[in-house]
Amino acid sequence: MIIVFKPQATEEDIDHVTDRLRELGLKSQISQGEERTIIGVIGDERLLDNQPLSVFPGVESVTPIMAPWKLVSREFQKQNTVIDIGNIQIGGNRIVVMAGPCAVEKLEITVGIAKEVKAAGGCILRGGAYKPRTSPYSFQGLGREGLDFLAEAKKQTGLPVVSEILDPRDTDIFLEKADIIQIGARNMQNFELLKEVGAYDKPVLLKRGMSATVKEFLLSAEYIMSRGNRNVMLCERGIRTFETHYRNTLDLSAVPALKEMSHLPVIVDPSHATGKWNLVAPLAKAAIAAGADGLLIEVHSNPECALCDGEESIKPKRFKELMIDLKKIAEAVGRDL
Amino acid sequence: MIIVFKPQATEEDIDHVTDRLRELGLKSQISQGEERTIIGVIGDERLLDNQPLSVFPGVESVTPIMAPWKLVSREFQKQNTVIDIGNIQIGGNRIVVMAGPCAVEKLEITVGIAKEVKAAGGCILRGGAYKPRTSPYSFQGLGREGLDFLAEAKKQTGLPVVSEILDPRDTDIFLEKADIIQIGARNMQNFELLKEVGAYDKPVLLKRGMSATVKEFLLSAEYIMSRGNRNVMLCERGIRTFETHYRNTLDLSAVPALKEMSHLPVIVDPSHATGKWNLVAPLAKAAIAAGADGLLIEVHSNPECALCDGEESIKPKRFKELMIDLKKIAEAVGRDL
Amino acid sequence: MIIVFKPQATEEDIDHVTDRLRELGLKSQISQGEERTIIGVIGDERLLDNQPLSVFPGVESVTPIMAPWKLVSREFQKQNTVIDIGNIQIGGNRIVVMAGPCAVEKLEITVGIAKEVKAAGGCILRGGAYKPRTSPYSFQGLGREGLDFLAEAKKQTGLPVVSEILDPRDTDIFLEKADIIQIGARNMQNFELLKEVGAYDKPVLLKRGMSATVKEFLLSAEYIMSRGNRNVMLCERGIRTFETHYRNTLDLSAVPALKEMSHLPVIVDPSHATGKWNLVAPLAKAAIAAGADGLLIEVHSNPECALCDGEESIKPKRFKELMIDLKKIAEAVGRDL
Amino acid sequence: MIIVFKPQATEEDIDHVTDRLRELGLKSQISQGEERTIIGVIGDERLLDNQPLSVFPGVESVTPIMAPWKLVSREFQKQNTVIDIGNIQIGGNRIVVMAGPCAVEKLEITVGIAKEVKAAGGCILRGGAYKPRTSPYSFQGLGREGLDFLAEAKKQTGLPVVSEILDPRDTDIFLEKADIIQIGARNMQNFELLKEVGAYDKPVLLKRGMSATVKEFLLSAEYIMSRGNRNVMLCERGIRTFETHYRNTLDLSAVPALKEMSHLPVIVDPSHATGKWNLVAPLAKAAIAAGADGLLIEVHSNPECALCDGEESIKPKRFKELMIDLKKIAEAVGRDL
Incomplete structure (x- = not known):
C-alpha cells in the first residue's frame, strides 16, 4: 500500500x-x-x-498495491482449475457449450430442447426454474417443478444440468437436483448466497454483475472459495453501459483479463449479453476466439411462445449450424469443442 | 404497446x-x-x-406505452405517501434526517453517536449490523449483537432505528429490533428478499441499485408493494458511472423524477454516494433543494477508527453545523427540518 | 510517481x-x-x-501522484478566479444566471427573450448561432446572422452574450460579437479549438464532455490556460450514463469537487443535463445549494416552436418565478443572486 | 413517429x-x-x-419509428460498400490489417516499422502525425513533418497511409499526403470537421466516440456521406464504461450490429480499446470472428521508447505471429487475410 x-x-x-x-x-x-x-x-x-x-x-x-484476493488468483495457483461434471471437464482444452431454454416451462418442451442440444453437440443443459424478473408481474418460473423437469431431461439425455438459485433457503433442493448451481448477475453481490454455496463442493457458475468490475467479480468468487468451495467458474454476460441498442454490452476483454488474473474457467453468455438472437452467433464465435472456456446459449424450439427472453433464443436448427461454426473457431485457436 | x-x-x-x-x-x-x-x-x-x-x-x-408498475405510481395514488414511525412522519412537510455510523461496532460508541445525532436534531438512528462488503476479508458486521446495540441506543435516546437486512432468514429479528428495514443497493434486485419484506407492514427503505434505472427502481418497490407492504421509501445513493473521482455519481435528477412518477417518499444518501466526507455537506444541501424528503448521513465520533467507510463519515460537530445549514435550505424550499 | x-x-x-x-x-x-x-x-x-x-x-x-495540471489547480492559485464581463463578475459572491434560447432563430424572438431574461434578473444572454446537432438533417443554426441577432439583443438590453463556437476558423467573428465564447461538450477535447481560444483573453465557458472525468475536464481547461487565457469558467452539464429517463445525468458532486481542486468558477446547465423542462427548476436550486457560481438556463417564449431543444426550455413566466426561488436558496448558502 | x-x-x-x-x-x-x-x-x-x-x-x-439516417443504411444500399485504396479493397472478402506506430516519431523508425508491417502481411500503414492528447504537456505529434515521414515510408514500402486529422484547416495537406483520413474518437461529433472531409472523395476512417451510441455513430457517418463522400469506414475502438481494468471497453456487439444496419465496412482497433498490449491479440482474433472487415493495430519496434501509447503497442515479432493466428480465424469464418 x-x-x-x-x-x-x-x-x-x-x-x-x-x-x-x-x-x-x-x-x-x-x-x-x-x-x-x-x-x-x-x-x-x-x-x-x-x-x-x-x-x-x-x-x-x-x-493498494496487492490484489485484495488470494484463492482466485493466478499467483496463488499457476495451473488452470479444471472442474469435473460427470465425464465433462470445464476449463480444459475442450470448450464446453451449455444450452437450453431461458426458463423451464413444460416437461415435453424441456426434454425436447435437451435432446436437440445433445444432438447438436451441447454437453450441459441450462434452464431456469426460479427466474429473477425485473417486474413482479412477469413469469417467475416454475420453481421446484422446473428443477424436476430438468432432472427428467437429464435422465433422458444424460446431460448435466445448470440452473439458477435465488434464495439461500433453496440450497438443499439445488444440491440434489442440479449439477452446477448458477448465481445470477443480480446476485453477484448477494454475499449471504455466496457464502451459502461456498459451504459445499457443488460446482458454481458465478455470473458477473451488471455493473461489477472484473476486480469485484473476482472478489465475489473469492467469497465462495474462501468458504471452501473450489469449483467456481466465472461467467461474463454483458455489463450495463450507455448503449441501448443491445440489452447489455458484452465485455470480451474480460475473458483474457480474467484468464490472466485467475486460474478459474471463464464462460461467456452471448444470449443475455445482447438480448437479440441474431447477435448470438457472431459473439459466440468471438468469445471462443478471445479464449473463453465455454458458452451459455439460449435455445428454444419455439421462441414465439417462450415465457421469458424469447427475443434472444435461437432455434435448435440454428444452434446446430452454430455448433459447426464454433468448432472451426475452436480449432483455429488450438482447442476442441 | x-x-x-x-x-x-x-x-x-x-x-x-x-x-x-x-x-x-x-x-x-x-x-x-x-x-x-x-x-x-x-x-x-x-x-x-x-x-x-x-x-x-x-x-x-x-x-411499451404504459408504465409496467401500478401501485407505486402517482397515477394510482395522487397524494404523497406519508409513513409513520412512532411520532415521526416520513414524506410529509418536515424533512427527516437519519444519521449514525456505517457499521455498529461497540455499544458505547453506538449510544454515544446516537446521543449526538439526537442533540443535533437527527430523528432516526442508522447503523449497519450486517454489512455487505465487497471483500470476504473485510469486517462483516456484528450481526445480531449489532441490532441489540442499536436497540439499546434507541432505548436511551428514543430514536427509531434503521438497519440493513441481507438474508431473508433474518426477517424475524429485524421485525423485532428495527423500526425501518433497509434493503441495500446490492440487493435491490434480490427479489426473494423483496418478497419477504413485502409480506409485513414494517417500513422499508429501499436503496437504488448501483446500475438500476429509475424504472427498475420503481419496479423493485412494486415488488414489495404488490405483496401488501405499502410503507416503502425510495433512497437515491449514487449510481455507477465512468467517473472515479467519487465512489458513485449521485443522481439528484432522480429526486424530482421519482416524486413526479411516484407517491412514495424519496430519501438521499450523500455519504455512500460520494465516499468522501467533505462532499457530504454540499450534496446534502443540494438534495433538499432538489426536493428530497429525507437524508441518510454517516456520522462517526472517530472516523479514523471506523471499521467501515470511515472516509465518508462526518464527525458529530460537523453534523451539528450541517443541520443548521440544512434547516436554512429546507426553509428556502418551504419545508421544515 | x-x-x-x-x-x-x-x-x-x-x-x-x-x-x-x-x-x-x-x-x-x-x-x-x-x-x-x-x-x-x-x-x-x-x-x-x-x-x-x-x-x-x-x-x-x-x-502518478501529482496532478497532471498546474495552472487550473487550487494549489497554484489559492483565491478564486473572478472573471469580469462588463460590470458583471463571475466567480464572486453573486451567483450569475445566464439564460436565453437554445438556438437563435429570429431577431424579434431573440430580442424579446433577452428582455424577459433581463426583467427577471438574468444578467447574461445565452443563444446558439452555430449548433452542433447529432443529425445532419437537423437545424444547424443561423451562423453569423445569429451572432448579429445576439449583438442586437445586447444593444437593446445591455446583456452580455455567450455563444458556442464550433470551428477554429470562426474565432474572429466570435472575438468581435460574443462576450463569452462557449466550447460545447462535444468539443471539450477538440484540442485545436481549445488552443485557438487559449490564444486570446476573451472569457471562455468550457463545458464538460459527455464522458469526461473531472480530471480530463480540468486538463482541457489547462489547455486553454497554458496558451495564456486565464479567463476560463467550467460548466457541468450532465454526463452520459446508463440512465435514459433524462437526457444526461447531472453530476452535482462535480461542483464541490471542482471548487476544491480548482480556483475557476463553476457553472451548471440544468437544461441540457436533463432535457426536460420540468426538472430544470429543482436542479437549478440544487446546483446553487451545492455551491455553483452560476447557471445556464434555456428560456424560450414559445417552446412549441423552438427549432432546437424545445423540450428543455422554460417559458419566461416560469423563469421569473424560478429566479425568485433561486434567490432564496442563494441567501440560504450566504450568497447573492 | x-x-x-x-x-x-x-x-x-x-x-x-x-x-x-x-x-x-x-x-x-x-x-x-x-x-x-x-x-x-x-x-x-x-x-x-x-x-x-x-x-x-x-x-x-x-x-421515432424510422431511423434518422438514410445514406448509411442497409435499407438504402443492400450490398456492402467496398472502398478501393490503390489495389487494396476494404469491405470485401479479404480482411485488411492496418498497423504501425501510435505516433510518428523519427523517419528511420517509421520506415523500419512500415517494412516490418509489410513483411508480416499488413497492407496499410497507420501513424499519427497530429496527436490529440488529454494533457497539453504530452507530446503533440510532429505535425506536417510526421506526414512527410509517412509519405516516405509509403514510397519505400508501397503501403498506403492512414493518419488522423484534428483541424479542418489541415485538409489540403491530408488530401495530398494521406490515403485514408482518420477522424478520431474525440472528434466524432466535431461536425465542422465531418463536413469538411465530406466535401471530397478521399476515404475516411471514422472512429466511434468514447460515449457514442451506434446510432450516433451512424449519424456522424451520415454527416460525411450527406456531403457527398461515400468512402466511409466505421471503426469500433472501445467505449467508456465504469470498468477501469482496461482503458476502454471494446464493444464487439457493435460489429454485427453495424453490419446489419449499414453497408459500410467495419474496422476494429483492439489497441486503443484495451490500452494493454497483452490483450491486443485475443481481441483482434475475436473481432474477426465477430465479422470485422479490418483491424487497426499499434506496432512499435521499441515500445519502451514510444512517445505515445507504448503500453498498447506490440513488437513486430509478435505482430508477425499474430498475423498467422488471424489468418486461421479469417479462414474459419470463410474469409481471407
Missing part, C-alpha cells in the same frame, strides 16, 4: 500514520519527496482493510 | 400478430404507413409481458 | 528503470517489500509523461 | 397536434385506446426533426 501525504502535511501527521502501521505489525518505508512524502507499506496489507487511513490528517491518497 | 413492422413485412406477418393479440383479449388498431405498418395495442398491455412479440416474423420493434 | 514491480522482477529490471529515471534527471527511492519492490519517483513527474514505464520488463503498475 | 397522449389529454390537445402535423404535410392515424390516445404519423418523419412535439400540451411521449 502506498500512502501519499499532502504538501502541507506535518511531521506529526506522518508519525501518526507510521505509529498506527507499527501497531498493526506493518513496516513503513518513507520517501521524502520534493513536494510530497510517500510511505510504502511493507507486509500483509490485508491487515489494513478495515483501516480508513485516508481520513488521517495530512493524508492525500491511499493506493 | 406499439408494434412496428419491417418494410418487407407481409400481410400474413401482420395477421399472425393480430391473431395472437386477439387470443389474449387485446384489440389492435392498425395504421398502414407509407413505409411501415404500425399496430397500436388497446387494453391492458401487462398481458403482453410474457409475450416476445419482437421475434414474430416481420416485426421490427415493440415499444 | 509510484512504480510497483512484479514479485518475479529481477534486480536487472529494477536497475533498468532507475537508469532511465536517472537519465531524465529524477531520483528514485526504492522500497524493498516482502513480496514486491516499489520505487517512489522524486522530482517533477511531468517529465515522465511520454515514458511508457509500464512496459518495462518486470513492472506491474505505474501510479 | 408515435405520439402518445396522457390519460388526461383533451380533444383540443389532440387537435392541436394533428393540426401541426397537417401543416407539415403529414397524415395522422389516431388510435383511441382505453387509457390513452395514440397517433401514428404517416409520411417522412424527418420533417418532424425540428418540432418539439413532446412539449405540446397533453403529450406524454414521442417515439
Whole structure:
C-alpha cells in the first residue's frame, strides 16, 4: 500500500500514520519527496482493510498495491482449475457449450430442447426454474417443478444440468437436483448466497454483475472459495453501459483479463449479453476466439411462445449450424469443442 | 404497446400478430404507413409481458406505452405517501434526517453517536449490523449483537432505528429490533428478499441499485408493494458511472423524477454516494433543494477508527453545523427540518 | 510517481528503470517489500509523461501522484478566479444566471427573450448561432446572422452574450460579437479549438464532455490556460450514463469537487443535463445549494416552436418565478443572486 | 413517429397536434385506446426533426419509428460498400490489417516499422502525425513533418497511409499526403470537421466516440456521406464504461450490429480499446470472428521508447505471429487475410 501525504502535511501527521502501521505489525518505508512524502507499506496489507487511513490528517491518497484476493488468483495457483461434471471437464482444452431454454416451462418442451442440444453437440443443459424478473408481474418460473423437469431431461439425455438459485433457503433442493448451481448477475453481490454455496463442493457458475468490475467479480468468487468451495467458474454476460441498442454490452476483454488474473474457467453468455438472437452467433464465435472456456446459449424450439427472453433464443436448427461454426473457431485457436 | 413492422413485412406477418393479440383479449388498431405498418395495442398491455412479440416474423420493434408498475405510481395514488414511525412522519412537510455510523461496532460508541445525532436534531438512528462488503476479508458486521446495540441506543435516546437486512432468514429479528428495514443497493434486485419484506407492514427503505434505472427502481418497490407492504421509501445513493473521482455519481435528477412518477417518499444518501466526507455537506444541501424528503448521513465520533467507510463519515460537530445549514435550505424550499 | 514491480522482477529490471529515471534527471527511492519492490519517483513527474514505464520488463503498475495540471489547480492559485464581463463578475459572491434560447432563430424572438431574461434578473444572454446537432438533417443554426441577432439583443438590453463556437476558423467573428465564447461538450477535447481560444483573453465557458472525468475536464481547461487565457469558467452539464429517463445525468458532486481542486468558477446547465423542462427548476436550486457560481438556463417564449431543444426550455413566466426561488436558496448558502 | 397522449389529454390537445402535423404535410392515424390516445404519423418523419412535439400540451411521449439516417443504411444500399485504396479493397472478402506506430516519431523508425508491417502481411500503414492528447504537456505529434515521414515510408514500402486529422484547416495537406483520413474518437461529433472531409472523395476512417451510441455513430457517418463522400469506414475502438481494468471497453456487439444496419465496412482497433498490449491479440482474433472487415493495430519496434501509447503497442515479432493466428480465424469464418 502506498500512502501519499499532502504538501502541507506535518511531521506529526506522518508519525501518526507510521505509529498506527507499527501497531498493526506493518513496516513503513518513507520517501521524502520534493513536494510530497510517500510511505510504502511493507507486509500483509490485508491487515489494513478495515483501516480508513485516508481520513488521517495530512493524508492525500491511499493506493493498494496487492490484489485484495488470494484463492482466485493466478499467483496463488499457476495451473488452470479444471472442474469435473460427470465425464465433462470445464476449463480444459475442450470448450464446453451449455444450452437450453431461458426458463423451464413444460416437461415435453424441456426434454425436447435437451435432446436437440445433445444432438447438436451441447454437453450441459441450462434452464431456469426460479427466474429473477425485473417486474413482479412477469413469469417467475416454475420453481421446484422446473428443477424436476430438468432432472427428467437429464435422465433422458444424460446431460448435466445448470440452473439458477435465488434464495439461500433453496440450497438443499439445488444440491440434489442440479449439477452446477448458477448465481445470477443480480446476485453477484448477494454475499449471504455466496457464502451459502461456498459451504459445499457443488460446482458454481458465478455470473458477473451488471455493473461489477472484473476486480469485484473476482472478489465475489473469492467469497465462495474462501468458504471452501473450489469449483467456481466465472461467467461474463454483458455489463450495463450507455448503449441501448443491445440489452447489455458484452465485455470480451474480460475473458483474457480474467484468464490472466485467475486460474478459474471463464464462460461467456452471448444470449443475455445482447438480448437479440441474431447477435448470438457472431459473439459466440468471438468469445471462443478471445479464449473463453465455454458458452451459455439460449435455445428454444419455439421462441414465439417462450415465457421469458424469447427475443434472444435461437432455434435448435440454428444452434446446430452454430455448433459447426464454433468448432472451426475452436480449432483455429488450438482447442476442441 | 406499439408494434412496428419491417418494410418487407407481409400481410400474413401482420395477421399472425393480430391473431395472437386477439387470443389474449387485446384489440389492435392498425395504421398502414407509407413505409411501415404500425399496430397500436388497446387494453391492458401487462398481458403482453410474457409475450416476445419482437421475434414474430416481420416485426421490427415493440415499444411499451404504459408504465409496467401500478401501485407505486402517482397515477394510482395522487397524494404523497406519508409513513409513520412512532411520532415521526416520513414524506410529509418536515424533512427527516437519519444519521449514525456505517457499521455498529461497540455499544458505547453506538449510544454515544446516537446521543449526538439526537442533540443535533437527527430523528432516526442508522447503523449497519450486517454489512455487505465487497471483500470476504473485510469486517462483516456484528450481526445480531449489532441490532441489540442499536436497540439499546434507541432505548436511551428514543430514536427509531434503521438497519440493513441481507438474508431473508433474518426477517424475524429485524421485525423485532428495527423500526425501518433497509434493503441495500446490492440487493435491490434480490427479489426473494423483496418478497419477504413485502409480506409485513414494517417500513422499508429501499436503496437504488448501483446500475438500476429509475424504472427498475420503481419496479423493485412494486415488488414489495404488490405483496401488501405499502410503507416503502425510495433512497437515491449514487449510481455507477465512468467517473472515479467519487465512489458513485449521485443522481439528484432522480429526486424530482421519482416524486413526479411516484407517491412514495424519496430519501438521499450523500455519504455512500460520494465516499468522501467533505462532499457530504454540499450534496446534502443540494438534495433538499432538489426536493428530497429525507437524508441518510454517516456520522462517526472517530472516523479514523471506523471499521467501515470511515472516509465518508462526518464527525458529530460537523453534523451539528450541517443541520443548521440544512434547516436554512429546507426553509428556502418551504419545508421544515 | 509510484512504480510497483512484479514479485518475479529481477534486480536487472529494477536497475533498468532507475537508469532511465536517472537519465531524465529524477531520483528514485526504492522500497524493498516482502513480496514486491516499489520505487517512489522524486522530482517533477511531468517529465515522465511520454515514458511508457509500464512496459518495462518486470513492472506491474505505474501510479502518478501529482496532478497532471498546474495552472487550473487550487494549489497554484489559492483565491478564486473572478472573471469580469462588463460590470458583471463571475466567480464572486453573486451567483450569475445566464439564460436565453437554445438556438437563435429570429431577431424579434431573440430580442424579446433577452428582455424577459433581463426583467427577471438574468444578467447574461445565452443563444446558439452555430449548433452542433447529432443529425445532419437537423437545424444547424443561423451562423453569423445569429451572432448579429445576439449583438442586437445586447444593444437593446445591455446583456452580455455567450455563444458556442464550433470551428477554429470562426474565432474572429466570435472575438468581435460574443462576450463569452462557449466550447460545447462535444468539443471539450477538440484540442485545436481549445488552443485557438487559449490564444486570446476573451472569457471562455468550457463545458464538460459527455464522458469526461473531472480530471480530463480540468486538463482541457489547462489547455486553454497554458496558451495564456486565464479567463476560463467550467460548466457541468450532465454526463452520459446508463440512465435514459433524462437526457444526461447531472453530476452535482462535480461542483464541490471542482471548487476544491480548482480556483475557476463553476457553472451548471440544468437544461441540457436533463432535457426536460420540468426538472430544470429543482436542479437549478440544487446546483446553487451545492455551491455553483452560476447557471445556464434555456428560456424560450414559445417552446412549441423552438427549432432546437424545445423540450428543455422554460417559458419566461416560469423563469421569473424560478429566479425568485433561486434567490432564496442563494441567501440560504450566504450568497447573492 | 408515435405520439402518445396522457390519460388526461383533451380533444383540443389532440387537435392541436394533428393540426401541426397537417401543416407539415403529414397524415395522422389516431388510435383511441382505453387509457390513452395514440397517433401514428404517416409520411417522412424527418420533417418532424425540428418540432418539439413532446412539449405540446397533453403529450406524454414521442417515439421515432424510422431511423434518422438514410445514406448509411442497409435499407438504402443492400450490398456492402467496398472502398478501393490503390489495389487494396476494404469491405470485401479479404480482411485488411492496418498497423504501425501510435505516433510518428523519427523517419528511420517509421520506415523500419512500415517494412516490418509489410513483411508480416499488413497492407496499410497507420501513424499519427497530429496527436490529440488529454494533457497539453504530452507530446503533440510532429505535425506536417510526421506526414512527410509517412509519405516516405509509403514510397519505400508501397503501403498506403492512414493518419488522423484534428483541424479542418489541415485538409489540403491530408488530401495530398494521406490515403485514408482518420477522424478520431474525440472528434466524432466535431461536425465542422465531418463536413469538411465530406466535401471530397478521399476515404475516411471514422472512429466511434468514447460515449457514442451506434446510432450516433451512424449519424456522424451520415454527416460525411450527406456531403457527398461515400468512402466511409466505421471503426469500433472501445467505449467508456465504469470498468477501469482496461482503458476502454471494446464493444464487439457493435460489429454485427453495424453490419446489419449499414453497408459500410467495419474496422476494429483492439489497441486503443484495451490500452494493454497483452490483450491486443485475443481481441483482434475475436473481432474477426465477430465479422470485422479490418483491424487497426499499434506496432512499435521499441515500445519502451514510444512517445505515445507504448503500453498498447506490440513488437513486430509478435505482430508477425499474430498475423498467422488471424489468418486461421479469417479462414474459419470463410474469409481471407
